[in-house]
Amino acid sequence: MLTYFFRRLLLSIPTLLFIALVIFLLLDLAPGDPTAQLPLTIPPEVREQIRQSLGLGEPLPIRFWKWLVQFFWIEPQVLIDSIFNTHFSAGDSRVLSWQTRSPVMDIVIQRMPQTLWVVGTAYLVAIVIALPIGIYSAYRQYSIFDNVGTFVSMVGFSVPPFFSGVLVIVIFAVNLGWLPSIYDTTHKVYDWETFMVQLRQMIMPVMVLALQITAQLSRFMRASMLDNLNQDYVRTARAKGLNERVVVLVHVLRNSMIPVVTVIALGVPQIFGGAIITEQVFKVNGIGQLLITAIQANDIPMVQTLTFIFAVLIVLFNLIADVLYGLLDPRIRYD
Amino acid sequence: ERGEDGQLNIIYWQAPSTLNPFLSGGTKEVESSSMIIEPLIRFNEKGEMVPMLIDEIPTVENGGVAEDLKSITYKLSEGVKWSDGSDFTASDAVFTWKYCTHPDSGCAQVSYFDGVEAVEAPDPMTVVVKFKEPKPFPYTAFVGSESPIIQEAQFKDCLGASAPECTDANFGPIGTGPFVVDEFKPNDVITLSANENYRDASKPAFASITFKGGGDAASAARSVLETGEFDYAWNLQLAPEVLDKMAAAGKGEVVVAFATSVERLHLNQTNPDSALGPDKRSVFMNGENKHPFLTDPMVGKALSMAIDRQLLVDIGYGRAGKVTCNVLPGPEAYASTANDDCMTQDIEGAKKLLDDAGWVPGGDGIRTKDGMRLSVLYQTSTNAVRQDAQALIKQWWSELGVETELRNIDASVFFGGDPSSPDTFQKFYADIEMYTNNFSGVDPEAYMANWRCSDIPTPKSQWQGANIQRFCDPAYDELVTEMSRTAELDKRADLAKQMNDMIMQSYSIIPLVYRGGQSAHANSLGGVLMNDWDSELWNIADWYRIK
Amino acid sequence: MLDHPIARIENLRVEFETRGGNVVGVEDVSFSINPGETVAVVGESGSGKSVSSLSLMRLVEFGGGKITGGHLLFDRVKGGELDIASADQDLMRTIRGNEIGMIFQEPMTALNPVFTVGRQLTEGLRVHKGMSKDQAYARALELLKQVRIPEPERRLKQFPHELSGGMRQRVVIAMALACEPRLLIADEPTTALDVTIQAEILALIDRLKRETGTAVMFITHDMAVVAQMADRVVVMYRGNKVEEGTVQEIFDSPKHDYTKALLAAVPKLGEMTGKAYPEPMRLLGVDADEVKPIVGSEDDLLVVKHLTTRFPVKGGFFRRTVANVHAVEDVSFTIKKGQTLSLVGESGCGKSSAGRSLLRLVEPKSGHIYLDGKDIMALDQGGLRKARLDMQMVFQDPFASLNPQMQLADQVAEPMWNYGTKKGADLQKAVERLFDRVELPRSFLRRFPHELSGGQRQRVAIARALALNPKLIVADEAVSALDVSVQAQVLNLMMELQADLGLSFLFISHDMAVVERVSHHVGVMYLGRIVEMGSRRAVFENPQHPYTQALMKAVPVADPARRKGEHELNFKPIPSPIHPVDYEPAMSEYRKVADDHIVLTTDSGY
Amino acid sequence: MTEPNSPEDQTPATTPAAAVLAAPVPTAPPRSQWADVWSQFTHHKGAMAGAVVFILILAGVFLGPLLWQIDPSYIDIRARNQGPSLAHPFGTDQLGRDMMARMMAGGQVSVAVGVTAMLLALFLGSLVGVLAGYFRRIDGPLMRLTDLFLALPLLPLLLVMVMLFRDMLSKNFGPETGIFILMVVAIGITSWMPTARIVRGDVLALKEREFVLAARSIGTTPFKMILRHILPNVVSPIVVSATLGIANAIITESALSFLGLGFPPDFPTWGRLLFDAVDYMQQNPERVMLPGIAISLSVLSVNYLGDGLRDALDPRIRGR
Ligand SMILES: Nc1ncnc2c1ncn2[C@@H]1O[C@H](COP(=O)(O)OP(=O)(O)OP(=O)(O)O)[C@@H](O)[C@H]1O
Numbered sequence A: 001m002l003t004y005f006f007r008r009l010l011l012s013i014p015t016l017l018f019i020a021l022v023i024f025l026l027l028d029l030a031p032g033d034p035t036a037q038l039p040l041t042i043p044p045e046v047r048e049q050i051r052q053s054l055g056l057g058e059p060l061p062i063r064f065w066k067w068l069v070q071f072f073w074i075e076p077q078v079l080i081d082s083i084f085n086t087h088f089s090a091g092d093s094r095v096l097s098w099q100t101r102s103p104v105m106d107i108v109i110q111r112m113p114q115t116l117w118v119v120g121t122a123y124l125v126a127i128v129i130a131l132p133i134g135i136y137s138a139y140r141q142y143s144i145f146d147n148v149g150t151f152v153s154m155v156g157f158s159v160p161p162f163f164s165g166v167l168v169i170v171i172f173a174v175n176l177g178w179l180p181s182i183y184d185t186t187h188k189v190y191d192w193e194t195f196m197v198q199l200r201q202m203i204m205p206v207m208v209l210a211l212q213i214t215a216q217l218s219r220f221m222r223a224s225m226l227d228n229l230n231q232d233y234v235r236t237a238r239a240k241g242l243n244e245r246v247v248v249l250v251h252v253l254r255n256s257m258i259p260v261v262t263v264i265a266l267g268v269p270q271i272f273g274g275a276i277i278t279e280q281v282f283k284v285n286g287i288g289q290l291l292i293t294a295i296q297a298n299d300i301p302m303v304q305t306l307t308f309i310f311a312v313l314i315v316l317f318n319l320i321a322d323v324l325y326g327l328l329d330p331r332i333r334y335d
Numbered sequence B: 001e002r003g004e005d006g007q008l009n010i011i012y013w014q015a016p017s018t019l020n021p022f023l024s025g026g027t028k029e030v031e032s033s034s035m036i037i038e039p040l041i042r043f044n045e046k047g048e049m050v051p052m053l054i055d056e057i058p059t060v061e062n063g064g065v066a067e068d069l070k071s072i073t074y075k076l077s078e079g080v081k082w083s084d085g086s087d088f089t090a091s092d093a094v095f096t097w098k099y100c101t102h103p104d105s106g107c108a109q110v111s112y113f114d115g116v117e118a119v120e121a122p123d124p125m126t127v128v129v130k131f132k133e134p135k136p137f138p139y140t141a142f143v144g145s146e147s148p149i150i151q152e153a154q155f156k157d158c159l160g161a162s163a164p165e166c167t168d169a170n171f172g173p174i175g176t177g178p179f180v181v182d183e184f185k186p187n188d189v190i191t192l193s194a195n196e197n198y199r200d201a202s203k204p205a206f207a208s209i210t211f212k213g214g215g216d217a218a219s220a221a222r223s224v225l226e227t228g229e230f231d232y233a234w235n236l237q238l239a240p241e242v243l244d245k246m247a248a249a250g251k252g253e254v255v256v257a258f259a260t261s262v263e264r265l266h267l268n269q270t271n272p273d274s275a276l277g278p279d280k281r282s283v284f285m286n287g288e289n290k291h292p293f294l295t296d297p298m299v300g301k302a303l304s305m306a307i308d309r310q311l312l313v314d315i316g317y318g319r320a321g322k323v324t325c326n327v328l329p330g331p332e333a334y335a336s337t338a339n340d341d342c343m344t345q346d347i348e349g350a351k352k353l354l355d356d357a358g359w360v361p362g363g364d365g366i367r368t369k370d371g372m373r374l375s376v377l378y379q380t381s382t383n384a385v386r387q388d389a390q391a392l393i394k395q396w397w398s399e400l401g402v403e404t405e406l407r408n409i410d411a412s413v414f415f416g417g418d419p420s421s422p423d424t425f426q427k428f429y430a431d432i433e434m435y436t437n438n439f440s441g442v443d444p445e446a447y448m449a450n451w452r453c454s455d456i457p458t459p460k461s462q463w464q465g466a467n468i469q470r471f472c473d474p475a476y477d478e479l480v481t482e483m484s485r486t487a488e489l490d491k492r493a494d495l496a497k498q499m500n501d502m503i504m505q506s507y508s509i510i511p512l513v514y515r516g517g518q519s520a521h522a523n524s525l526g527g528v529l530m531n532d533w534d535s536e537l538w539n540i541a542d543w544y545r546i547k
Numbered sequence C: 001m002l003d004h005p006i007a008r009i010e011n012l013r014v015e016f017e018t019r020g021g022n023v024v025g026v027e028d029v030s031f032s033i034n035p036g037e038t039v040a041v042v043g044e045s046g047s048g049k050s051v052s053s054l055s056l057m058r059l060v061e062f063g064g065g066k067i068t069g070g071h072l073l074f075d076r077v078k079g080g081e082l083d084i085a086s087a088d089q090d091l092m093r094t095i096r097g098n099e100i101g102m103i104f105q106e107p108m109t110a111l112n113p114v115f116t117v118g119r120q121l122t123e124g125l126r127v128h129k130g131m132s133k134d135q136a137y138a139r140a141l142e143l144l145k146q147v148r149i150p151e152p153e154r155r156l157k158q159f160p161h162e163l164s165g166g167m168r169q170r171v172v173i174a175m176a177l178a179c180e181p182r183l184l185i186a187d188e189p190t191t192a193l194d195v196t197i198q199a200e201i202l203a204l205i206d207r208l209k210r211e212t213g214t215a216v217m218f219i220t221h222d223m224a225v226v227a228q229m230a231d232r233v234v235v236m237y238r239g240n241k242v243e244e245g246t247v248q249e250i251f252d253s254p255k256h257d258y259t260k261a262l263l264a265a266v267p268k269l270g271e272m273t274g275k276a277y278p279e280p281m282r283l284l285g286v287d288a289d290e291v292k293p294i295v296g297s298e299d300d301l302l303v304v305k306h307l308t309t310r311f312p313v314k315g316g317f318f319r320r321t322v323a324n325v326h327a328v329e330d331v332s333f334t335i336k337k338g339q340t341l342s343l344v345g346e347s348g349c350g351k352s353s354a355g356r357s358l359l360r361l362v363e364p365k366s367g368h369i370y371l372d373g374k375d376i377m378a379l380d381q382g383g384l385r386k387a388r389l390d391m392q393m394v395f396q397d398p399f400a401s402l403n404p405q406m407q408l409a410d411q412v413a414e415p416m417w418n419y420g421t422k423k424g425a426d427l428q429k430a431v432e433r434l435f436d437r438v439e440l441p442r443s444f445l446r447r448f449p450h451e452l453s454g455g456q457r458q459r460v461a462i463a464r465a466l467a468l469n470p471k472l473i474v475a476d477e478a479v480s481a482l483d484v485s486v487q488a489q490v491l492n493l494m495m496e497l498q499a500d501l502g503l504s505f506l507f508i509s510h511d512m513a514v515v516e517r518v519s520h521h522v523g524v525m526y527l528g529r530i531v532e533m534g535s536r537r538a539v540f541e542n543p544q545h546p547y548t549q550a551l552m553k554a555v556p557v558a559d560p561a562r563r564k565g566e567h568e569l570n571f572k573p574i575p576s577p578i579h580p581v582d583y584e585p586a587m588s589e590y591r592k593v594a595d596d597h598i599v600l601t602t603d604s605g606y
Numbered sequence D: 001m002t003e004p005n006s007p008e009d010q011t012p013a014t015t016p017a018a019a020v021l022a023a024p025v026p027t028a029p030p031r032s033q034w035a036d037v038w039s040q041f042t043h044h045k046g047a048m049a050g051a052v053v054f055i056l057i058l059a060g061v062f063l064g065p066l067l068w069q070i071d072p073s074y075i076d077i078r079a080r081n082q083g084p085s086l087a088h089p090f091g092t093d094q095l096g097r098d099m100m101a102r103m104m105a106g107g108q109v110s111v112a113v114g115v116t117a118m119l120l121a122l123f124l125g126s127l128v129g130v131l132a133g134y135f136r137r138i139d140g141p142l143m144r145l146t147d148l149f150l151a152l153p154l155l156p157l158l159l160v161m162v163m164l165f166r167d168m169l170s171k172n173f174g175p176e177t178g179i180f181i182l183m184v185v186a187i188g189i190t191s192w193m194p195t196a197r198i199v200r201g202d203v204l205a206l207k208e209r210e211f212v213l214a215a216r217s218i219g220t221t222p223f224k225m226i227l228r229h230i231l232p233n234v235v236s237p238i239v240v241s242a243t244l245g246i247a248n249a250i251i252t253e254s255a256l257s258f259l260g261l262g263f264p265p266d267f268p269t270w271g272r273l274l275f276d277a278v279d280y281m282q283q284n285p286e287r288v289m290l291p292g293i294a295i296s297l298s299v300l301s302v303n304y305l306g307d308g309l310r311d312a313l314d315p316r317i318r319g320r
């Protein structure tokens, strides 16, 4: 198992390097210009100077190499420095955002909490809701519950967040005035009251996001349960005289969870990736919003770093999902 | 009393990415930093100069500006302190000049130091700006919120290439303004609190500010006008009826201010035919390679007459727009009235004009002359209001017998200066393009100089140059030179009007809408003086809560 | 023996609701089971055996079935008789696994893959007997010992996939016996197992029955197993009971036509004793006046020398080959024109690999294959494709070996398309004639495989193999998945084709009785090697190698008079065929017993 | 033994076996698996409802303009921002364009993008899936390619494609078709990966089935093998991906429009109409609701369709 893990880890390095290169080339090919957002009153010579100061004058391979060094060599040092108070990275230049001229990683770290709060909570809420729905729908296939559950999850699937998000804002924030329409990222929770404030501002984005995730997960859970409910071992368990609850919730569920857990693991990068549209709609300035503003501003180092981090997470969680699969299913052995 | 009004909430739906306006020249960065760092002179809501860190505005009359127009001397006010408590001195201004003009810094505001030979501090309270050439309008360096002064002590290690590395300073500049930064989250939120060392002990009235970014104009407007979560929302480019409806909730009011922005059409004076190849397409070649019909002022005039500008305003801009027939609409003294007959739409007149000029409708209703069809490619950046305007104008022109193909290009490409992209506005691979331009400050000299022959973008100049429509008239160039030598304001105004009219009558530019800034504030917020000449937050020190 | 039956099934009727209307799974079945008695329920696939047994457990409902008529009277320990057909599920739960135990057909899937054996064994005990965890584990250990699993302590901690099929089936049996049920239902408990393991399991059930006095309802379609196990026999046919009686009665004087036909179709080991050549079976109702032996010719068609096939096992950090599966190891044989060579042996001994190696469907590592003098091993891909014109295969699973999405005519025509041997109307005719040849109605031409029964599908597969007019057909377990009666028909068809067309067969099977019926020559394989080979008569009547002898002993005989006891069984677990890369096995050396009878003298691993 | 005759020259030698043992001969006319699938499908209420709704939407969008002949781009400036009325059943937009006509025009684009992008994604996914599953040698590289695409950000990719190809496309196909092709290609090539993975998995499993081995032994070439044996047997996951793909593409297109990266504002699609209407949510709620509901309803109906197909195509479920 460990060998398998490390072998996959090692194999993913060239993949990731290649991904980094492709993203880099893509972004470089992309039209647009970091100075496009500046007012037209700034004259072209100045724009050219700004471009030079951003390092755009250098040839492509050098820029890529620089980025690689900064990302893989300097940033980890900065991390170590900040943890152990050492000074490895002193004087080295880090990956700087073109928009803010500050280290990209600092901003990413700054954005993490709200994204994790909102998207992470939505994910947890979705899991908590979706699994029981999926289990019961499968157990009572084609019952009213199943049909209603299917319908609701299909609707959740079908309503794009930019529609449902705006809709709930108009209903709950504007017309009813119950909930804030704008998420306050500076809010800090230290007592019950502030917690309630946090809760109130999280309700809508979490609701909108969770609806979508719930829809997907419960479909998955249901399908997986259905697969297993027809297996022979279920009949064996029943023949032993086990309680129906034990049969379903122990024997069937344990097997059905294997693929579902991996699906959940595969979804985790999304949490870190943020939810571009939902964040936009509710002004939760998290990672998703960071990416979209960076794209709009042609902030290539930011986009490059963010997309690459997503790529790393995706590759990593793919691996984790595989390992989880192996851990959960004793039949699978990686060696 | 300072701080007595508590908390102020401002929403800028495009969030500032830094608080150092020299590193990012965007409006949002300039405006947010204007609460913290200040120039010597600001413009008020009427476009008049207001002394900030000086007591009196230097002029030739009071001796502040040298007779030869080659230097200007500012006397700093007594007792101005940085927010860290240290004294504000002339050497800070000198340092600011060095900081921004350092060749490696990529300073976005370096054009404010154009023609500046040196900035000197003969004593701690005196700043002298020396020009290489006589400068009839010397109020550029340290004037307006785009040219503020930063603290030498804080930025002294941040010169040149190391400027971006001073993140702490860029995100929390020490200033002389009414507020200081507590926390800055780029592209997200800024929290500020009242500057303890602000020169006016009774200001600001607010103890703290949350300056939120993100979302879109509609939700920003909603948060002020409907839900009342915020006190002030910036740049509400929304359809007028949407904004009216929100304002009807009665929680706040919409304010507008005008300066120099004009939404206009540029009519390509060179031939953009794609068959020509990169060396000739849209390239000005001294009168060769002319556009087949747009160089004919009659065609341009007809196109202009067919447009109902008021409707464009009503649909796309509402209060934030006015009909204009000038490319130079303000300050008032500079605005010409010679072209005002464009204000009303006259399709019949336009048809007649074209008939007279020999453009006759063909079988498909499109006018032709000498086998040439009046068919144009009309491009602009991608933006809902612009596409609406495009659709309307297309319909009017089709009534005229002009065939119009519409195209819109992503703003970051259209306004981005990538010389390899075929879609930039400078390359102008189209017949007509539409966008807004303006100039900062109140002096139009540099702006009017844009339409010199030498400013035409060409492949040789990497397509740089502001004479987008490729207008070229030696007589115009002479006027430009004359203005650069004229100091008297009335004369300057006359020259500017002349130049404006020349361009208008060439119909190489068709102005459409005089655009203003549009913001909203809560009814409980007092002291807001909407200003488009400077930062909207220029007088935030005077804002207060209405009780 | 008490004469009060433990369970009585009266006029049971079970229906399934399906889209196409109600399907009757069991129409009308009545029989009873007495304490300490083994009642065998026999019948073809789909005759309702499983449905009857599941009804007794009231498990049919979970499969969508419904008991729509009749009674299932069960004599409880306390509380007298209970009609299971109308009991509620809560009550049933106290009976299932406690008073009635059940063993299922598929040991591979009957156990939950994610729980340890120990956990699954103790579950029932804790529910029904209220034992603590430790007590239950102690009892589980005892049970495993009772079913004679080696190293029972270790097994408790293992997962099902870590056990072999035979061991798994033992676990299932232990599970069924855990609460000492009064009735044990065994639904085809040995069908999926090798003969040797089957023999052990059968002996085990028999012993347990004798030791505990449990009544057993034994479901099977294998008459030989019935003969070994049953006291009484119930014969089912399409949802009905057609006959009931003691074993002797059924085997000696079957009354119902179906029973007679069934018995006639069962090949019995030893039937061919004394005959030199194979001959078709005498099937009931088929008016075959004379069965002609199939002689074949003495010319060599296929000569195989020192064939070795290995599969690499990848592992380690760089996924290099760390070991090899020695699937076929130094195998040599010859097949004569118009004759059949059979390969027999237990699962995993390399029979299929050998068959596939001949066509180079798996690439042999070394050796020589000459087909009609042509060196197959020396051919390139193009040549190989041509050579396959002369060699075809028929596979074990008729459900898997036909493309479910293609019409039968197309599947039979496909080889002719591929080689362009026939075109247009000719092709059409050829396909029709092939259908006639394998006795399929022409109305089947446009049908799809799922509309056919297993036997019919196997005929299609044979027709496809015949399409190219090959000289050799490799029949890999071609009849193993079929019901006895169907199996007999297909076997006869194959023999008939051989007689008519002079085909040669490489017949791969693990069923000794079938092999005895069809072969001219027999090779017994063990661990990749042929341990004994010779004419069928020589090998069957005079087995020399200890493995062959053990194999012969394990085969149940469809004759209640010749039951075997547990003491006769003595099998060693099969060693692993996986060896490190540098392992070089010794060459096989044979001793000549008779003219065409050789026995391996070097180490076979047995 | 005499020289063997050709097998098909022989007539059956014996009469069929005993009547009792004869396997039941199917009497119903031959049915392909697809006939079964169809009949199962028609029994799935949700799927049928989905199909009906989707067909209605298609009809409304593609045939509706024949009945409702207002030009979607005709500006009637006096009739701005009107609510539903007889003249404009869905109201008008801020320029007085008829919303009903725009909904139809927008629907045509959205559905067309959905279907074509799905077809492209399906083609790519199936191609990569089948090749990776069938040819072991290219499995690794192709799966890495799939990972690569999974990890690629859609938005920058889209921008690049716009720049690189728009001029060429609009020259060859006209500006509207050009951007259409671009969107379709962009959505298509960023959404084929799940299909590829599923198909690959199924192909790997299929390869182990005996009929593939059988086909090999009767000389079927790899190309024919894929065409005749592999593809028809992976059709069911492909069909299911197809329905999900349509839904996914419609949503992606509207999301891109919502982020301002999709079709330009003068080109009505449902996503675009929705995006433009969000600002008018309170004044003219129908302007938001209509495209929103149209998107949701199409996606919903297609999803139900897919659900029904999945059930119909799954032989284990089909029996019931
Ligand atoms: N879940 C079900 N749904 C519909 N029909 C069923 C179901 N289970 C069994 N049947 C039908 O009931 C009949 C009896 O099936 P059963 O499983 O009892 O046969 P069997 O004798 O056990 O066969 P085998 O030897 O193959 O196990 C068959 O015709 C079968 O089609």
Ligand SMILES: Nc1ncnc2c1ncn2[C@@H]1O[C@H](COP(=O)(O)OP(=O)(O)OP(=O)(O)O)[C@@H](O)[C@H]1O
Residues within 6 Å of the ligand: C311, C312, C325, C326, C327, C345, C346, C347, C348, C349, C350, C351, C352, C353, C354, C510, C577
């Ligand atoms: N493709 C393969 N890769 C690796 N090992 C294989 C492969 N095919 C077969 N083997 C191994 O080779 C050995 C012989 O297998 P083979 O299928 O030939 O046995 P068999 O006698 O046909 O068994 P059965 O009666 O179960 O069909 C077994 O140990 C098997 O696990």
Ligand SMILES: [Mg+2]
Residues within 6 Å of the ligand: C049, C050, C051, C187
């Ligand atoms: Mg059965």
Ligand SMILES: [Mg+2]
Residues within 6 Å of the ligand: C351, C352, C353, C476, C477
């Ligand atoms: Mg085999």
